[in-house]
Amino acid sequence: xxxxxxxxxxxxxxxxxxxxxxxxxxxxxxxxxxxxxxxxxxxxxxxxxxxxxxxxxxxxxxxxxxxxxxxxxxxxxxxxxxxxxxxxxxxxxxxxxxxxxxxxxxxxxxxxxxxxxxxxxxxxxxxxxxxxxxxxxxxxxxxxxxxxxxxxxxxxxxxxxxxxxxxxxxxxxxxxxxxxxxx
Numbered sequence: 001x002x003x004x005x006x007x008x009x010x011x012x013x014x015x016x017x018x019x020x021x022x023x024x025x026x027x028x029x030x031x032x033x034x035x036x037x038x039x040x041x042x043x044x045x046x047x048x049x050x051x052x053x054x055x056x057x058x059x060x061x062x063x064x065x066x067x068x069x070x071x072x073x074x075x076x077x078x079x080x081x082x083x084x085x086x087x088x089x090x091x092x093x094x095x096x097x098x099x100x101x102x103x104x105x106x107x108x109x110x111x112x113x114x115x116x117x118x119x120x121x122x123x124x125x126x127x128x129x130x131x132x133x134x135x136x137x138x139x140x141x142x143x144x145x146x147x148x149x150x151x152x153x154x155x156x157x158x159x160x161x162x163x164x165x166x167x168x169x170x171x172x173x174x175x176x177x178x179x180x181x182x183x
Contacts (some may be wrong), residue, residue, distance in 0.1 A: 011050055012060045016068065019045040030072045034163040041065060042153065042160075055114040058141040058153050063089060063110040066139070069163050075170065086125045092166060093173075098130065104173040106166065107136050109148075116144050123148060137162070 019041055020026050029037040050057045067090070070077045076093035083095055090108035091098060098105040107130045111119045123136065123146065130136055138150045139159060151159040 012057065012064055015045055015047065015050065016041075016061060016064045020068070027072050030069055030163070034069065034073075035160045038065070038069075038160040038163070039157065042157075053113075055141045056112045059110045059112045059139065062139050062153050062159060063108075063112075066090060066108060066110075066162070070166075073163060073167075075166060083129055086129050088126065088129065092170070101173075102130055103132050103135065105130065105132075105135060106169060109136060109138050111138070111140060114141070116146075119144065120146065 022044060023029075023037070023040055026037060026041075045061065047057050047061050048054065067077075067079060070090070070092070078091045078094045079089065081088050081091060081095055083098075088095075088107055089110045092106045092108070093104075107126060109123065109126060111122065113119065119138075119140075123138070126136055127133060133147070134149060136148050138146060138148045139153065139162070140150060141153050142155050143150045143152050151162050153159045
C-alpha cells in the first residue's frame with residue numbers, strides 16, 4: 001500500500017503566501033526596507049477575515065511571517081524546539097549557542113493567547129532556559145505590559161521593527177561558523 005502525505009489545509013499559511021504574492025519585490029525589500037514591508041503585509045493580509053480566535057490568528061500569522069523573513073534574510077534560527085521540556089517558538093541563532101553563550105541568543109515568543117496568566121507561566125519556564133530576560137522577546141497582538149521586550153502587531157505596530165532589531169542584536173555576537181552572509 002502506498003501512503004500519500006498531504007498537507008493539511010492551513011488558512012494562516014495560505015493567507016500569508018497570498019499576501020506575499022500580491023506584494024512586488026518582497027524578498028528584495030526584506031533587506032532594504034523590512035519595516036515598511038512588514039507594515040504592508042499586515043495591511044494587505046486581512047487577518048480578521050479568518051475564522052477562530054483573533055489573537056491566536058494574528059500571532060500565528062506573525063510567527064509564520066517571522067519564519068519567512070528570517071529565512072530570506074539569511075538569519076540563522078531554529079523553530080519549535082523544546083529543551084528541558086520548554087517549548088520555544090523561535091531561537092536565534094540556535095540552541096547550541098544558547099548552551100554556550102545565552103547572552104548571544106534571542107528567543108521569540110508568540111503566545112497565541114490573550115490569557116495573561118498563561119503567558120506569564122510560559123515566560124517563567126522560558127526564563128529558566130534563557131536566563132537573560134532581555135533576550136526573551138514577546139510578540140503579541142496587543143501588549144499586556146509584561147516586563148519583557150514586547151512587539152505589538154496591532155496598536156503601536158512595533159512588530160514592524162523586529163527584523164531591524166534582530167539584525168542590530170546579532171552584530172558582533174557569537175554565531176555559527178556556517179553563516180554565509182551578514183545582513
